[in-house]
Amino acid sequence: MRFRALSLGLVLLLGFAFSAARAQDFSRAPGETDLAFAKRVLRLSDDSDPHATTAVWNGLSTTFVDYQTPGENGERPLVALRLTPAGVYREIAVTTGEQEGGVPDIAAIGFTGAEHDPARKLIVILAWAQRHYDFEGTLYEVRIFDAPGPDQTSLTLSKVSEKFGMGCDCGSRDGKTTSFRFKTIAAVKAELKPLGY
Numbered sequence: 001m002r003f004r005a006l007s008l009g010l011v012l013l014l015g016f017a018f019s020a021a022r023a024q025d026f027s028r029a030p031g032e033t034d035l036a037f038a039k040r041v042l043r044l045s046d047d048s049d050p051h052a053t054t055a056v057w058n059g060l061s062t063t064f065v066d067y068q069t070p071g072e073n074g075e076r077p078l079v080a081l082r083l084t085p086a087g088v089y090r091e092i093a094v095t096t097g098e099q100e101g102g103v104p105d106i107a108a109i110g111f112t113g114a115e116h117d118p119a120r121k122l123i124v125i126l127a128w129a130q131r132h133y134d135f136e137g138t139l140y141e142v143r144i145f146d147a148p149g150p151d152q153t154s155l156t157l158s159k160v161s162e163k164f165g166m167g168c169d170c171g172s173r174d175g176k177t178t179s180f181r182f183k184t185i186a187a188v189k190a191e192l193k194p195l196g197y
Contacts, residue, residue: 025088026081038065038081041089057082057111058119058147064094066106074103078124080155082148093154095143100128107140110185115196119147121158123188130170137170140180142188160195164188 026041034052042065044050050067061083068074076097081089097104107127111120121144128139142164145155167180182188189197 025084025086025090027088034063038063041081042067042079042091051106053109055109055111057122060084063089064106064109066097068103073099075099076104076106076126078106080148090153092148092152094122094145095124095155095157097126097128100139101130101132102128104128107183108185110189112144112189112192112197121146121160121197122155123185125183125185125188127183130168133173135168135170135172137168137178139166139168139170140183141166142182144188160192160197163191163195 026037028037029040032040034054035050038044038052039050042050044065044067047070048067050065052063052065054061054063056062057080063081064078065081066076066078068076078094078097080092080094082092084090097106104126105128106124108123108125110123112123113120124143124145126141126143130137130139142161144158144161144164146158148155164182167182168178169180169183171177182191
């Protein structure tokens with residue numbers, strides 16, 4: 001009987017911990033800037049090189065925040081602080097820019113609609129500065145995400161992202177150059193238009 005009571009207590013404790021970790025709601029202070037709000041709720045320091053911008057995404061105010069993780073192999077997570085119909089913000093993990101010869105920048109954020117889906121998708125363009133012995137320039141990658149559901153805590157990469165992939169706008173020591181066409185939201189949307197977006 002004692003074992004059963006301990007097991008039940010452990011299950012309840014784990015259930016509480018899981019639900020607390022699953023979603024946390026944040027309130028925004030009156031007059032608080034996008035960056036001040038992001039730094040406060042995500043506990044970011046100035047050393048993390050944070051950036052924040054707010055846009056309306058599918059009718060809801062959403063503050064997109066990117067920052068750099070510490071250490072030699074730092075990365076750049078991108079999260080969305082999305083206003084819920086209840087008037088509080090909820091954090092949604094968007095993506096992480098991994099190391100590719102350095103930590104990336106978020107070069108652009110935008111949206112695209114589809115004829116068959118009223119919810120607009122999120123377009124994220126990442127950019128890595130490249131400085132190597134043989135070549136230098138900028139490496140780009142386009143990632144497109146489906147709109148989140150009501151209780152979703154991370155975004156799903158859309159299959160249409162495969163159309164864009166990654167490419168380098170680079171020059172090499174031997175004089176050869178490569179270019180990547182999809183460095184802007186407008187270029188991505190123009191490519192998507194024949195597909196019904």
